[in-house]
Amino acid sequence: MEAVQGDKQTRTPGRPPMPEPVEPKQKRAKLRSAFQDTSFWGLCRRIPALLGQIARMAWAIDRRDVMLLVGCQIASGVAAAVVLAATAKAMVPLLGGGLVPDRVGEALPALAVVAVAAAVGRVAYGLAAWAVARLKPRVMTAADTALVRAMLSVELEAFNHASFAEEHEHAETGVVRCERMLYDAQSFMAALIRLVAAFGVVTVLHPLMLPVLTLAVLPSGIGAVAEAKIEHRTHYENAANRNLKGMMRWHITTSGFANEVRANSMRRYLMFWYETLSCRIDGRTVAAAGRQVRTNLIAAAAGGVCLTGAWATLVWLTVSGQVSLAVSATAVVAVRTALGNLTNVVHYSASLFHSSLFLGDWKRFVDTTTADVALARGGEQAPVCPETIRLENVTYAYPNKPHPAVDDLSLTLRRGEVVAVVGENGSGKSSLIKLVTGLYLAEKGTVTWDGVDLASVDPDTVWAQTGLVPQFFACWPLACRENITLGQPVTWDDEAVWDVVETVGMREAVEELPDGLDMLLAREVWGGVTLSGGQWQRLACGRAIYRKPAVLVLDEPTSEMDARGEHLIFQVLKEMAAERISIVVTHRLENTKIADRIIVMERGRITEQGTFDQLVRAGGLFQELYELSQDR
Numbered sequence: 001m002e003a004v005q006g007d008k009q010t011r012t013p014g015r016p017p018m019p020e021p022v023e024p025k026q027k028r029a030k031l032r033s034a035f036q037d038t039s040f041w042g043l044c045r046r047i048p049a050l051l052g053q054i055a056r057m058a059w060a061i062d063r064r065d066v067m068l069l070v071g072c073q074i075a076s077g078v079a080a081a082v083v084l085a086a087t088a089k090a091m092v093p094l095l096g097g098g099l100v101p102d103r104v105g106e107a108l109p110a111l112a113v114v115a116v117a118a119a120v121g122r123v124a125y126g127l128a129a130w131a132v133a134r135l136k137p138r139v140m141t142a143a144d145t146a147l148v149r150a151m152l153s154v155e156l157e158a159f160n161h162a163s164f165a166e167e168h169e170h171a172e173t174g175v176v177r178c179e180r181m182l183y184d185a186q187s188f189m190a191a192l193i194r195l196v197a198a199f200g201v202v203t204v205l206h207p208l209m210l211p212v213l214t215l216a217v218l219p220s221g222i223g224a225v226a227e228a229k230i231e232h233r234t235h236y237e238n239a240a241n242r243n244l245k246g247m248m249r250w251h252i253t254t255s256g257f258a259n260e261v262r263a264n265s266m267r268r269y270l271m272f273w274y275e276t277l278s279c280r281i282d283g284r285t286v287a288a289a290g291r292q293v294r295t296n297l298i299a300a301a302a303g304g305v306c307l308t309g310a311w312a313t314l315v316w317l318t319v320s321g322q323v324s325l326a327v328s329a330t331a332v333v334a335v336r337t338a339l340g341n342l343t344n345v346v347h348y349s350a351s352l353f354h355s356s357l358f359l360g361d362w363k364r365f366v367d368t369t370t371a372d373v374a375l376a377r378g379g380e381q382a383p384v385c386p387e388t389i390r391l392e393n394v395t396y397a398y399p400n401k402p403h404p405a406v407d408d409l410s411l412t413l414r415r416g417e418v419v420a421v422v423g424e425n426g427s428g429k430s431s432l433i434k435l436v437t438g439l440y441l442a443e444k445g446t447v448t449w450d451g452v453d454l455a456s457v458d459p460d461t462v463w464a465q466t467g468l469v470p471q472f473f474a475c476w477p478l479a480c481r482e483n484i485t486l487g488q489p490v491t492w493d494d495e496a497v498w499d500v501v502e503t504v505g506m507r508e509a510v511e512e513l514p515d516g517l518d519m520l521l522a523r524e525v526w527g528g529v530t531l532s533g534g535q536w537q538r539l540a541c542g543r544a545i546y547r548k549p550a551v552l553v554l555d556e557p558t559s560e561m562d563a564r565g566e567h568l569i570f571q572v573l574k575e576m577a578a579e580r581i582s583i584v585v586t587h588r589l590e591n592t593k594i595a596d597r598i599i600v601m602e603r604g605r606i607t608e609q610g611t612f613d614q615l616v617r618a619g620g621l622f623q624e625l626y627e628l629s630q631d632r
């Protein structure tokens, strides 16, 4: 059996070692700037705005819970102050002179107040936690849906930019951190309110205690922020590798590729690859942990010195008779309360700050990154059922590619005509159809539908009229019916759906499904099933047909189909052609016989045009490719 352990580079004699994953590039400039502008004081200044941001998000979701949360926070703070004040009151008789029963009796009312206030504080804390538990999932869902909505709003072209994927990844982390942020905000506020109460009591006992206490926790505050910055920086540094790892993880674990992984004996290499990448990420994280612990220790040492100073001050105040023993005992309780809460304030503010960096990524992505590349082309309506689509001197280049995918290309497509696009791999066929359907906008030149430039048209009015079977189509984890209607049924009953199922030769297969059209086509889900590759492709063609589009675009629509399926689809294409503009990209040149016109593409340009009979004898690329396809 093939070993699946990938940690050791076991060398098979005569075979080269397994190649390691490449180190992906990422946007360094952004990585640096995220850190340069935030100091400890910067954080302190940002906290109110941060809390405001969280409060606004929560307020938009449930005002009642926000009010309950704030009310309970205030109640628990007041309770903490009452506990301390009553403790101070109880200390005087307890540490005073006289018989013990008398002293206890005298202290009893104050002790009762302590008990009641403590109980109120505990209940308030519990209710606040309940409000947070109710808000947390909904805030996270709001952030998540905003992100998904933003992703759906962008130009297709945005996905061609590497930085977009990277920023998207950071924004996803922001969504996850939203949940934690709410908890941090609650804990921060709870600690702050109690701290204010304790500070009040401490200051009343002796005004010198306040600055001394503040000094005692300052080093740990600065240290916590420095640690958070190191962690966030590491997160950034690992972003590209984490992205790659996530993608690979999906490929390794998804059922769709399980056969390829096994039958091509890829398991060992993939495991090696995955572990190498994981080690690379862990290496950076572990190195950062070292830096973090150093920061932490320095902060702790400085904090320890300051804290010793605080206790020494209290001892000095007591010994020198500036405060009584009873006041001193209360001060110990107050100082401990204040210190505990101050530590929490620092801890949770650092954590809030940390989460806020991620939330900032999320916000920037949702508000700016996606807005910058959003579909915003103009409000014009696309002509309904266009007679012609005209491309004039159109050029389109992908980022980081030396040659344009479509290069100064001119072409006219007419209603009623079937145009076949052929050419070698990478010649620009798929890019061309993305321009025709307005998925990409031309960098140079124009694409017009009945004379209206697609650059100024509301794209939804274009796509309401297109039916596209892309080269890599989706196998939607939807019911069979919705895989055809795509959630846009044209009638109340299923008649039109069954018509299409019949047209693409899937009636028998669908009737055999236990739930027919209701069958969930997702084998990963309990009770779901999947289809064969060709059957999925028939459904993909079915949904384009179901839309009865004005512009029908099929990009290698029959690459996985048997001869019967292929014949069926091209027949349908021919029958449907009269009422629409039809374009089909295909490598099977026999299929182009049904086309009214064939265009041949080479390096983004049209080099030949004509009917099958004309091109097959023209002595150009078409003839060469056709003869190769016949040479068996």
Ligand SMILES: Nc1ncnc2c1ncn2[C@@H]1O[C@H](COP(=O)(O)OP(=O)(O)OP(=O)(O)O)[C@@H](O)[C@H]1O
Pocket: 160, 398, 399, 401, 405, 423, 424, 425, 426, 427, 428, 429, 430, 431, 432, 471
């Ligand atoms: N998203 C992308 N990002 C960068 N380059 C791309 C992208 N998509 C395509 N290209 C490049 O653009 C050129 C044209 O690609 P296109 O997919 O249009 O070719 P095609 O003729 O449809 O190829 P095939 O027959 O292999 O499907 C190729 O050089 C390809 O590498």
